[in-house]
Structures are given as C-alpha cells and as structure tokens.
Amino acid sequence: MLVQIIRIARLNHKLVIVCSGPTTTSRKSHLQKITELVTSIIRETIIISEDMNPIILTAGKYCCDKSFKSSVGKKKRKQFIFRLIEIINAELRKSKFLSSYVSKGDLVLFLGIYQPLSLIIVKLRQGLPIIFGGGFDVTRSVAGNKFLNALYFDFRWVFQITMLKIFSKIILESKSVRDFYNLEKFDKKICYAPLHLPSAFTLTNSLDQRDIDVAFIGVLSKEKGILEFLQSCNILKNNNVGIKITIWGDGILKNEVKQYIEENTLSNLVQLINFVGYSEVPKLLNRIKLVVIPSYSEGLPNRLLEAMACGASVLATPVGGIPNIIKNGETGFLLKSNNPEHMAERITELLNKPELLEKVSITAHNYVIKSFGYEKTLEAWRKILSELNA
Template sequence: MNRTSGRKLVIIIGGSLTTSRIAHLGKILEIGEELFSKIIIVHEGHSPLILKYIKIQAICTGVPNIEAKIPLPLRAIGYVIQEFKKCKKILRRVEKKDIVLFLGIYQPISLLSVKLRKCPSIIFGGGFDITRFVTQNKFFNIIYFIFRWSFQINMLKHFDKIILESPSVKDFYNLRKFDKKILYAHLFIPNIFALTVPFNKRDIDLAFMGVLSKEKGIIEFLKSCNILKNKNVAIRVVIWGDGVLKDQVEQYINKNNLSALVQLKNFVDPYDVPKILNKIKLLVIPSYSEGLPNTLLEAMACGTPVLATPVGGIPDLVKEGETGFLLKSNNPEHIAERIIELLNKPDILEKVSINAYNYVRENFSFEKTLESWQRILQEI
C-alpha cells in the first residue's frame, strides 16, 4: 500500500477519550500507519496509554479535561484555555501539505489554526451527539438541543471534507446540503470478533450493551423488560454498561422487582467482549441517535442477532429478517412485542446469526477498509 507522498496525518482530538472514541482512534491509527510516514496527535490533558505508541507523536496540552460537574463559567474558561493551547501547538507543527483529521466537532479555534496553515481539514463524523439531555428541565433541553445543532451545522460549513460511515447517516442528520464535501469511509472490525459459539448453544436470551444514557434508550428497554415480566416471559436478561443513568437503572430494577429477570453488570474488558457477545441470542439497541455503532458491528461479527431502531447508519447494515431486525419505534410495548416474537422464532434468529457474521466479514475487513480510506485520502 503506497504511503501518501511524504504527508503527515495530524489527528486533533477534542474532549475526553471515551471508550467509543478510543476504539475509533485505535482503528484510525492502524489505518494511518499504512498510509502515512508520520502521525501526530494533538490532544487535551495528559497523554493516555493509547497515545504512548512508538510510531506516533502525541502532543498534549497538559491542561486536564474539564469535568461536567464543574460550574458552567469555569468550564467555559477551561474550554477556551484548551483551545488556545491546542492552537499554539498546531501552528508550530502543522504544514500546508499535511492532512488534518478532527475527532470531535467542538474545536473552533483549533480549526481556525488549521485554516491559517492552509492545509485540508477533515471531520470524522462517527455519530453527531445532538440528542444528549443534560437536565430534567424539558425547556432547557430544547434550548440546549437547538444550540448544539446550530453550532455543529455552522462548524461543518468550515471543514473541507466530512467523512461519514454510511449514506444513511447523512439522511438521518439531514446533511444533504454538504453533499459536495461528504465522503464515505467506515472503520474495520478486528478478527477477534467472530462467530465461535453456535446460536443454539447460547444461554443469554436478551441483552443491552452500552452507555446508560437517555439517548441510548436504556429506560425504554427496561420498561419493555418489565412488560415481559408481567407477561410471565421466562428469559435471562443482562445489561452491560455504565453512565449517567446507572443509579436510575438500578432504582427501576429494584422498584419493579426485576432482579430475578435482569442482571446489571459493569462494562467489561474490551478483550472479553467477543466472548460475551457469543453468549447472547438477541441484542437490543433502542437508541434515539447513532452513527454506525461499534456494538452493532461487533455483535454482527460474532453472529449475534440485533434488534435496533433505524437511526443513523443502522438501516444500511440491518436488513429486516436477513442481517438483523428493525424496531418501528422506541415504544416499550413495541420493543417487548418484537422480543417475544423473535425469541419464539429460533430458526430465523439462527439464519440471521450466520448472515450477519458473513456480511461483516465480507465488508468490514481491515484490507477492504484500508482500500476505501486510501481512495478518499487521495482525493484530498
């Protein structure tokens, strides 16, 4: 694979390195190794373990990431300090011929510094977080939603290119106005995610795996589990996750006497995820907002049938009854109905298990992903 004629890849990261972002970054670094002779990462705070990698140069601001619990005025001040620190480091190290990839859209001053260097700026849109609810106040949430969405749209106007993981992401987030600058490239699924346990040998009937937050639909999933309990559906349900709603999830389980049906477990080590996915008969992803979720792809790669809402890029992968199953809504009654329907059709679930595994192996290999990234980077 030819490297890009002496150009550097500069990755500018805004915000905390969450589990999802670390997964994205690790894969981008593997791709970047093949295509660039040098990679530089500009990141807030101090260098985390993933950046201590011999083949990349990590440049950190030394200013700790701003915690959400800090008062808003202090967070705003900290945010501005972070941006100016990054700007200074970018202007020192970025050259006109380099390619700059942004992870995190809330970096206006960093983007301005890249513009001053006159090198191409790219935003990797692995899911725009526009549906996050920050308080119980509905009015404030609406105002916050409008502000975030307006800010993101205005930021997208100033990037040279936008990389999306699938065409449905563009439609879901109504980004058609950016057609001329949108390119498509997804990330690969490592070979450790594979179908190793046949469907009929799995012992967890139903599962949820992800961040425990409102936009991920965890409350709706719990309500559907309560409906299953009231209908005397005897199944084993496991929730793996953590997040802002963890206490609320625990309270709901206790209040509704769901502990005999539902187990709540913390996030597991990433290396254990394939083993766990191979124990699950049906994984539910009832999200309100997604890009192309890692959990979905990893589950399909392990032959785990997925029942998901048709948001973000999910409809491009999940074809009803072939590679997975789609929900019509996040309504708990509907989720419960579909769970009962599908768990009573093991033959269809087994067929989908094999189809999903084959689909991911054919379309999300490292080699195929590398080819698509090389193709689009040569256009820039």
C-alpha cells in the first residue's frame, strides 16, 4: 500500500483518501484527477491504496513506511465461505491500519466500494465525516456454483448499500451517474462535482497524422458491447473495408475476444493490446481517428471525455450520460443501437467523411476543455469540502 503525504496550506483539515479495489486505467485516471483537485484545497492529504502505481500521482512525496497488503482477490477461484473469512480478516486488519492515519477533525474520502467493513468500523469508532467519491462495483467475482456466486454478490451489495447510508456526502460527476446506479433515494446526500481533464489530455495530432482508424477502449465485458463490436469488425472485413482497428483493454471476455479474432481471421484487421500505462494514454488517443463506445449501459465514461480532449471523434450508443455530452454531428456521433450491421455501416460512413471527422473532433475538443477545465471543477470541489470543513 502506497501512502502519499502532501502538505500544503489550504483548508485547515487533513483528508484521507482510501482507494478500494483493484487498479485499472479508469481508477488511476479517477484518482489522479481527484488528487490534483484536493491537494489545492486541503492542508494535508494522505492517499492510501492497495496496489496503486505511483506514476499516476503527480504531486507530493511517496512513502511506504506503514505498508499493508491484503491477499484478498489474488486467487479468484475460491468458495464463498473461504473468501468471506478472508474479507472479514483483511477488513479488521485494514481498520486498525486506517485508524493510525485518521483522527478527530479529519475527512475521509472513499473511492470504490470494495470490502467496506473497515470504513464502517472507523466510522463507528471515530465518527469522522466519510465522503464517497465514486467507483461502484457490483460484479460477481467468485467461481463455483451459481447459488454461492449469487450469495456472494448479494453479500457485497448489502455492504455497499450500507456504506451509502453511512456516507456524509456522495459526490457524483453528473445526474446521469445517479440515475445509472439508481441512487435517487440518497438525493439529500448527493453533491455534483465533475472531474477535470488533466492537461496531458489535449489535441496534438491532426486527422491525417493518425494511424489507427477505429478503436474500442475499455473493459472487455458483455455490458460494454465488445462482442457486438467484434461482429461489426467481421462485417467490415467481409465488405473489404481496408482499415486498422485496435481493441485496447482487458476483462473477463479477453480469451473469447482472442478466439473470435482467430476463428474469423481478423488478425490483419484487428489488433488486441493490453491497457498501457496511464501516462501513455494521451499519446495513444492522439493516434486514433474514431473511438467506438457500443455499451449497453454507462454512467459518464472517462474514455469518452479523454478521447474528445485528444481529438478522437466518438461514435457511441445513447446511454447514461453520453447524450448529455455528445450532440450528434456536433461533438460526436450517436448510434441508434449497438447492432453490428448498424455499427459497421456508421463506421464506414464516417471514415469516408474525413472533413466531418476533423470538424467534429475540433468542436468536441474545445467543448470538453471548456466544460471540464481545472478551475471550474476545482471550485465545485472546494465548495463541497468547505461545507464539511465548517
């Protein structure tokens, strides 16, 4: 566990940020943005994370003098009862660890809702204001029979709902995120504060300098529409559309994605790559002409805003907060559905209109830079933390 301590004369309180759950590119992005904001507001910030790569933390000094490493989650295939015992044991140890960093008058910002028992214990012991800053998880991750798997899922969800009731404030990026997770019952606790785009996410390459025609970026799971995207790639191949496609991600369907590419001889058209380091993301996005987001459901995806900031046009399904950002034909393009034939048709149409892609990419870039700039988001976070600090 890495602990980052940053001392800046700001609001006269200490903020302890607890990052819960596995590290992904999306989580690194989320943490970096919040870190840049709160270190400009709070006198002292301590970031506690189980497996965070320090490259994403851009300010302050790192120290690992009080390391804590949980073994929970390292072995995925475990029966429910053994995993439950592991979780409880790890959470009891983690609560002791967290207690050594927090004291009366501190604020606690929780990112993620993985194994929250430790924060419940800290809340009951010390009565600190606990803020939820995003990062839900309702996935099923225990192998075995369906009954135990469902029981484990329900067990985690009960904890997550309990935590939402304990939080003093719930900070969400938009109302679409609230609606996506059905959090209307917590409206009195919810505050809206968008996250800014780090300055590294900017437009550096024009359309004719980009060598990747189409990209899928994200978790390789059914709800993200990766299977439909693969089918659209196969249609493009059969239609002899000579383009370069990149699938950039990881997830439970990775082997299925590899198998589909091999069985349908798509390797000359489609390249599958793992997530790169977060610092490399802007460079990759500046190589892409068109990012496709064929999800069945979304909140407000980071990759949407980051792609737009880097001048990659976005073609997406109109779900979650996406229609609030993409105005069809102005700041991006909306799909009617993630039907493979429809996707293939739209991809072909847009790649044959480079002038339109260039125009929309510039408009989208200007829009997100203005709407999600640092100063605007800083003021929203300052207001929320100041109220808790009063």
